[in-house]
Amino acid sequence: MTEEAxxxxxxxxxxxALRSCLHLMMAAxxxxxxxxxxxxxxxxxxxxxxxxxxxxxxxxxxxxxPRLRTSTGAAALWLAALALVxxxxxxxxxxxxxxxxxxxxxxxxxLPLRGALPAVAATTLAAVAGFGWHxxxxxxxxxxxPALGAAVAxxxxxxxxxxYRESEQRRRLIEELTAARSELAAAEHAAGVLAERERLAxxxxxxLAQGLSSIQLxxxxxxxxxxxxxxxxxxxxxxxxxxxxxxxxxxxxxxxALSPPDLAAGSLPAALERLCxxxxxxxxxxxxxxVSGAPTALPTGHEVALLRIAQSALANTVRHAGAxxxxxxxxxxxxxxxxxxxxxxxxxxxxxLPAPGSAAARGTGFGLAAMRARAxxxxxxLVVESxxxxxxxxxxxxxxxxxxxxxxxxxxxxxxxxxxxxAS
Numbered sequence: 001m002t003e004e005a006x007x008x009x010x011x012x013x014x015x016x017a018l019r020s021c022l023h024l025m026m027a028a029x030x031x032x033x034x035x036x037x038x039x040x041x042x043x044x045x046x047x048x049x050x051x052x053x054x055x056x057x058x059x060x061x062x063x064x065x066p067r068l069r070t071s072t073g074a075a076a077l078w079l080a081a082l083a084l085v086x087x088x089x090x091x092x093x094x095x096x097x098x099x100x101x102x103x104x105x106x107x108x109x110x111l112p113l114r115g116a117l118p119a120v121a122a123t124t125l126a127a128v129a130g131f132g133w134h135x136x137x138x139x140x141x142x143x144x145x146p147a148l149g150a151a152v153a154x155x156x157x158x159x160x161x162x163x164y165r166e167s168e169q170r171r172r173l174i175e176e177l178t179a180a181r182s183e184l185a186a187a188e189h190a191a192g193v194l195a196e197r198e199r200l201a202x203x204x205x206x207x208l209a210q211g212l213s214s215i216q217l218x219x220x221x222x223x224x225x226x227x228x229x230x231x232x233x234x235x236x237x238x239x240x241x242x243x244x245x246x247x248x249x250x251x252x253x254x255x256x257a258l259s260p261p262d263l264a265a266g267s268l269p270a271a272l273e274r275l276c277x278x279x280x281x282x283x284x285x286x287x288x289x290x291v292s293g294a295p296t297a298l299p300t301g302h303e304v305a306l307l308r309i310a311q312s313a314l315a316n317t318v319r320h321a322g323a324x325x326x327x328x329x330x331x332x333x334x335x336x337x338x339x340x341x342x343x344x345x346x347x348x349x350x351x352x353l354p355a356p357g358s359a360a361a362r363g364t365g366f367g368l369a370a371m372r373a374r375a376x377x378x379x380x381x382l383v384v385e386s387x388x389x390x391x392x393x394x395x396x397x398x399x400x401x402x403x404x405x406x407x408x409x410x411x412x413x414x415x416x417x418x419x420x421x422x423a424s
Contacts, residue, residue: 293332321345
C-alpha cells in the first residue's frame with residue numbers, strides 16, 4: 001500500500017509505534033554494519049561509515065518530506081536513490097545485506113502494491129547477489145535468508161493492511177450507526193413533541209376551550225335576561241361560575257397531569273351521567289344516557305378518551321345541531337367498548353366539512369379531528385353519520401378486553417348535570 005497519506009498528527013498510536021520501530025531498525029542495522037567494519041579493522045571501514053551516514057541522512061531527509069507520502073513519483077525517486085546508496089554499502093560490507101529488511105517495509109509502504117512487489121523482489125535479488133559476492137558462494141541459506149525476510153515483510157504489511165481496512169470499515173460503520181442513532185433520537189424527539197402538542201391541543205379543546213365557550217353563552221343569556229328577569233340572570237351567572245370552577249379544576253389537572261375530575265370522583269358511566277345531566281340543565285336539550293352490558297373497569301386512557309369524545313360530541317350538538325333531544329349510549333362488550341351519541345338536529349354532510357385550521361373553518365372543525373385522533377391513538381375507530389335534516393350519529397369503538405366488573409350506576413334518567421362544552 002502507499003504510505004499513510006496523512007500528516008503525523010493524524011496517525012493512530014499503532015501507526016506511530018510501527019513507524020518508530022522501522023526507524024529504530026534502520027538505525028540499528030546501519031550501526032551494526034559500521035561497528036563490525038570498525039571492529040574487524042577492515043580497510044573499507046571509513047568508506048562503510050561514510051556510506052552508512054549517507055544512507056541514514058537520505059533516509060531521515062526522505063521521511064521529513066511530506067511530498068513522499070502524497071506523490072508516488074517522488075517516492076519512487078527517493079527509493080531509487082536510497083537503493084543506490086544501499087548498493088554501495090552492500091558492495092563495501094556483507095553486513096549491508098541486513099538493511100534490506102527495513103527497505104522492504106519502506107518500499108511496501110510508499111509504493112502501490114503493483115510497484116512495491118517488483119521493488120521488493122529486486123532488493124531481494126540484490127541482497128542475495130551481494131552477500132554471495134562477498135562470501136564467494138551461493139548456498140541455500142544465502143538465498144533463503146533474504147527471500148524469507150522479504151516474504152515476512154510482505155506478509156506483515158498485507159496483514160496489517162487487511163486489519164487496517166477492517167478497522168476503518170468498523171470505524172465508519174460505528175460513525176454511521178452513531179449518526180443514525182442521533183437522527184433517530186432527533187426524529188423520536190420531534191415526534192414526541194408533536195404528539196404531546198396534539199394531545200394538549202385535544203385536551204384544551206375538549207375542556208378549557210369548550211368550558212370557556214359555555215361560560216360565554218351563559219353570560220350572554222344572563223345579559224339578555226337583565227334587567228327584566230333578574231332571577232333568571234342570576235341563575236345563568238351561577239351556572240357560569242360553576243363552569244368556571246370546573247375549568248379551574250381542569251387547568252390544575254393539566255399542571256399536575258391528573259385524571260379528569262369526573263373520573264377521579266367515580267366510574268365512567270357515572271361521569272357520563274353527570275355530563276348528560278349538566279348539559280340538559282344548562283342548554284335545555286333533552287339528553288338521555290344509558291349503559292348497555294355489564295360495566296367493566298377500563299384502562300384510564302380509554303375512560304378519558306370516551307369521556308372527552310362524549311363531551312365534544314354533546315358540545316357540537318348544543319352549539320351546531322339545533323337539536324331537541326340527544327341519546328348517549330355506552331356499550332360494554334366482550335372485547336370492545338362502544339360509545340354512541342345521536343341527536344335529532346339539523347345534520348350536515350360530513351364530507352363537506354372544512355379542514356381544521358383552514359380559512360373556511362373560521363376557527364372551528366377541530367372537534368371531529370380531535371375525536372378521531374383520540375380513537376386512533378387507542379387503535380379504535382370513530383364513525384360519523386349525518387345528513388341534512390336527519391340528525392347526527394357519532395360512534396366510537398375501542399378494543400378493550402373486559403376485566404373486573406364495576407357497580408352499575410343508578411337507573412338512567414333524563415340527565416341534568418355538567419357544563420356544556422363549546423363545540424369545535
